Each structure stands twice: as C-alpha cells, then as structure tokens.
Amino acid sequence: MALQCKIQTLQVVDTEYSADAVEWCPVEGWHSILACGTYQLKKPDSSAGESPEGNNEPHVRLGRLYLYYFGEQIFTPLTEIQRLEMAALLDIKWCHVPIAEHPVLGTANAKGAVELSRLTGSEKSCKLEPLCSADLGAECLALSLDWSTGRGQRGCPLQLISSDSKGRLNLLSVDESASLHILEQWKAHDFEAWIAAFDYWNTSIVYSGGDDCKLRGWDIRSSPRAPIFTSERHSMGVCSIQSHPLREDLLATGSYDEHVMLWDTRNMKQPLADTHVQGGVWRLKWHPTQEHLLLAACMHNGFKILNCQGCMVENKEECTVLSSYILHNSLAYGADWSRLSLSNPLELSAVMPVVPMEQEARRVDLKAQNLKIVYESPTATFDVVLEEEDQTPGLPIQAESSFDLLGPRTDEKGSETKAHSETDLVKVKKETSLLATCSFYDNVLHVWKWEASQTATLS
Known part of the structure; x- marks a missing residue:
C-alpha cells in the first residue's frame, strides 16, 4: 500500500507583529x-537630542x-473578525470545554499574568470579552499554560498550569463564576520554565520543562x-x-x-522513541x-x-517524518490542527490506461502547470502545492509527483514498466x-491543508 502526501497553502496573513502562538477553538460548534x-x-x-543607545528605558x-x-471563500477563507491590543503574548490556549456555556481562551503574557476571555455571539459574528486574570508575581513573564481538560472531560475540577521566567510553576483554578485563583506556586527549574502541561489522563500529575535541560513530573495532590521524577535525556532546554x-x-x-521524544509515563527512565527533527x-x-x-x-527547520x-505498536525507536512545511522564512513557533471535518470518503477508481511516454509527459506538464499556483507572501514567493509520496512505510518520503503513479515508469535499465494493469481498480x-x-520575525500566519492518501490495487 502506497502512502502519498500533499500540502496546499490556502492563505497567508501578515500579522504585523511577530507571531508566536495559534490555536483553533476545540469547542463543538x-x-x-x-x-x-x-x-x-x-x-x-x-x-x-538623546540617542537610542543612551536611553536606559526598558x-x-x-x-x-x-x-x-x-x-x-475560495481565495481568502480566513477572515479577521477582531484584534485586541495587549501585553506581549507568550502562549494562548482554548479551554476544551465551554465555561458557563461560552468558549474561553487563556493567555500567558509578558506582564506575568494569566488572563481569560470568553467568546460571545455567533460563530460567524463573535468577539472575545475579558473575563478575569491572575498575576503570577512581579518582574516575571508567563511563558506557557495548559488546561486540565485535554480530553474534553466535564465535571472535574477546572484547572490551569502555567510556567514563568523565574522557573516557577503556577497552579490555578477556575470556579463556577469564572474567577481565577492561584492554588499553588513553586520553584520547578533553575532557569526559565519554558513549558508546563497536564497529564490529561491523570490531572493530578503535571509535567514541566526548563532551560536547565530538565524534564520533571509533579503530583499536585x-x-x-519535590518532583516525582527528573529526566535529563534532553541535552538542552525543554520547551514543549x-x-x-x-x-x-x-x-x-x-x-x-532538536529532538522529539515519546515517553510511556509509567516508565520515565528512558523514552520510547527519539527523533531528530533538525530544529529546536x-x-x-x-x-x-x-x-x-x-x-x-x-x-x-519549519x-x-x-x-x-x-513507535506505538512496533517498538520502533524513531518516528517517521511524513511531511515538512518549509514555506515560512523565520522561526517556526505556533502550530495547531483544526477539528473541522475535511476528510474524504473511500474512493474506488479505475487506473488510467497506459499511454505512450511522450503523451504522458505532456499530460504531466499540463497537470503540473495547473497545480503550480504562485502566491506572494509578505516575505517571499512560493509554490502553493507540494506533493510527496512514500511507497515504503518507515522510510522518508521522496519528493515525487503523485500523477507519476498513473502512467508508465522505467526501470534502472530504461525499460518501460506498467504501474498497474489496465483492468485494475485502485x-x-x-x-x-x-x-x-x-512564524516570528517575518510576522506571518499560514493556513494550509494536508492530505494523506493510501492506495491499494484491487485485482
């Protein structure tokens, strides 16, 4: 069974300020x-009369x-409906369930505060309204946050975990009136605590990573x-x-x-898998x-x-990189999957009959021209559609056009071969x-579509 991947950029937006966090709303509707x-x-x-260098203002x-x-919309599917000026944002996260019947967005900002805003109105005409906030302390930056509702569970105590630039973790609760309270605050890392996250299956456990290269777990009960474990398998700061x-x-x-590690949380002595992705x-x-x-x-590295x-079922020690999106020209920071349903049903189609090589070449050229739509971003020109194909599971995908699968191929000696017989169904x-x-310094937000197709021949 062959695996084929295709990437299509749908829209590029100039954010004017450096963009570092994106989140699709996970709440149904x-x-x-x-x-x-x-x-x-x-x-x-x-x-x-004073030079900028002589100005000691922060x-x-x-x-x-x-x-x-x-x-x-075909050409501009993304429409801006609101912009809010505020302190610099280090992280944003939607609560996975509504609070008092409204979607709620949490933000971690450079003034050392965690703030909540609720979404009001309808999906096509909505706005965020400030709800509440909690200060983590003086002279610190709130660096990350995570909700305890990662599995979409309701009815459990609603909590947030946030990390800050002083190496601390901050446990917060949200009550029925949507007020925010700091429950616990403790020193977790020697330098910046870049990231904090709940164990979604046991929300009494939180994890943290810091610039001291340590990955740690904590039992908030x-x-x-004192951490329940400390791992130093990462050789530099842990930030996700x-x-x-x-x-x-x-x-x-x-x-x-530049490594992604997968862990079985029942045994944090060594990772299940370690993949080098060639970028922090x-x-x-x-x-x-x-x-x-x-x-x-x-x-x-995009x-x-x-x-x-x-890695999950075969004990492989490395994940496979299916696709790379490299059309950003600066630090790749914010990323998220949408929950919008774009899946296609199972398709059965007859394979195209074999045609002479010169006719196939003309067909490929024409199709390539149709695919190659050029957009101008604020920083660069790039091709909208990228196609990749993997015929051997576990191997890196080769950059090869999908329509090559439909026509004749040549073997190493230059002889024509047929991909399928003319009566095969795929x-x-x-x-x-x-x-x-x-991405950060180029101030750009991209919305794109990723399609993975598996094909199998039915005789």
Whole structure:
C-alpha cells in the first residue's frame, strides 16, 4: 500500500507583529474560530537630542491577539473578525470545554499574568470579552499554560498550569463564576520554565520543562515541592510537552536539542522513541482524531508532521517524518490542527490506461502547470502545492509527483514498466487535515491543508 502526501497553502496573513502562538477553538460548534497571539519588542522612544543607545528605558513588550473565522471563500477563507491590543503574548490556549456555556481562551503574557476571555455571539459574528486574570508575581513573564481538560472531560475540577521566567510553576483554578485563583506556586527549574502541561489522563500529575535541560513530573495532590521524577535525556532546554488526548500513558516532549521524544509515563527512565527533527522544537500538538500523527514546530527547520504509529505498536525507536512545511522564512513557533471535518470518503477508481511516454509527459506538464499556483507572501514567493509520496512505510518520503503513479515508469535499465494493469481498480483512502502555523520575525500566519492518501490495487 502506497502512502502519498500533499500540502496546499490556502492563505497567508501578515500579522504585523511577530507571531508566536495559534490555536483553533476545540469547542463543538466553534471549530471555525482561530486565535493568533503575537509578541513585539519595541525600543523605547528617545528624548530629543538623546540617542537610542543612551536611553536606559526598558524595552516595551507589545502584543496583539487576532481572532479569525475560517469559511468557504475560495481565495481568502480566513477572515479577521477582531484584534485586541495587549501585553506581549507568550502562549494562548482554548479551554476544551465551554465555561458557563461560552468558549474561553487563556493567555500567558509578558506582564506575568494569566488572563481569560470568553467568546460571545455567533460563530460567524463573535468577539472575545475579558473575563478575569491572575498575576503570577512581579518582574516575571508567563511563558506557557495548559488546561486540565485535554480530553474534553466535564465535571472535574477546572484547572490551569502555567510556567514563568523565574522557573516557577503556577497552579490555578477556575470556579463556577469564572474567577481565577492561584492554588499553588513553586520553584520547578533553575532557569526559565519554558513549558508546563497536564497529564490529561491523570490531572493530578503535571509535567514541566526548563532551560536547565530538565524534564520533571509533579503530583499536585501532595505538596509539589519535590518532583516525582527528573529526566535529563534532553541535552538542552525543554520547551514543549503534550500529553496524548487519545492514548493513555503517552507523552511527547521537544527541546532546543532538536529532538522529539515519546515517553510511556509509567516508565520515565528512558523514552520510547527519539527523533531528530533538525530544529529546536518549540511546540508539539497531537492530532485531535488521528492518534498516530504529531505536529512539531521546529523553529529553524519549519514544521513537521510525524507518524508515530511504529513507535506505538512496533517498538520502533524513531518516528517517521511524513511531511515538512518549509514555506515560512523565520522561526517556526505556533502550530495547531483544526477539528473541522475535511476528510474524504473511500474512493474506488479505475487506473488510467497506459499511454505512450511522450503523451504522458505532456499530460504531466499540463497537470503540473495547473497545480503550480504562485502566491506572494509578505516575505517571499512560493509554490502553493507540494506533493510527496512514500511507497515504503518507515522510510522518508521522496519528493515525487503523485500523477507519476498513473502512467508508465522505467526501470534502472530504461525499460518501460506498467504501474498497474489496465483492468485494475485502485482503492484510495484519503484523510485531509486543516492546519495553522505562524512564524516570528517575518510576522506571518499560514493556513494550509494536508492530505494523506493510501492506495491499494484491487485485482
């Protein structure tokens, strides 16, 4: 069975400020809503006759939160519906379940605060309204946050975990009136605590990663002053962690050391798998419905879609990189899968009859021209459609056009061969996902579609 992947960029948006976080709303009925957070460092204004170098005023960290609606428009499916000026944003996360019947977005900002906003109105005409906030302390930046509702569970105590630039973790609760309270605050790392995350299957356990290269676990039922484990398998700062929302006991971590590691949380002495992605891993996101797919924002090396199936069931020590999205020209920071349903049903189609090579070449050229639509981004020109094909599971995908499968091939000696007989039927199973990614210094948000097709010949 052959696996073929195709990437299509749908829209590119100039965010004006440096973009570092994106999240699709996970609440049912609101999946078309996308939030994007930005972080802009502004030099202080100089007084008359004073050079900027002589100004000792601190830099100002500006932020802007964008709210978008994804619709059916052909050329611009993403429509901005709101922008809010605020302190620079380091992380944004939607609560997976509504609070008081409203979707709620949490933000971690450069003023050391965690803030909540609720979404009001209808899906096509909505806006965010400030709800509440909690200050983590003076002279710190709130660096990350995660909700305890990763599996979409209701009825359990609603909590948030946030990490900060002083190396601390901050456990917060949200009560029925949507007020935010700090329950616990403790020193977890020697330097910046880049990331904190819940174990979605046991929300009494939280994980953290810091610039001290340590990955740690904490039990919040007891005094969380001592970690339940400490791992130093990552050789540089740990900056991304996500518990698997569909598969118990599975954890993904990423680091500046350019490695993605998968862990069985019942044994944190060594990882299940270790994959080198050739870029510092700032964010990791499991696919909301396809449990084997993992999205990685790899900073200097774009965005990767990893197939973790072999590591889950076959004890393989490395994940397979299915596709790379390399159309950003700056640090790949924010990334998320949409829950909008774009899947195609199973298809049965007859294979095209074999045609002479010169006719096939003309057909391929024509189809390539139709595929190659060029867009102008704020920073570069790029091709919208990328196609990749993998005929050997577990091997890296080769950049090869999908329509080559339909015509004659040549063997190593140059002789023509047939891919299939003229009477064969091909069973095609397609899965299509919508993604949003953003990058930092080029101030760009991309919305793109990823399609994976498996084909099998039916004699």
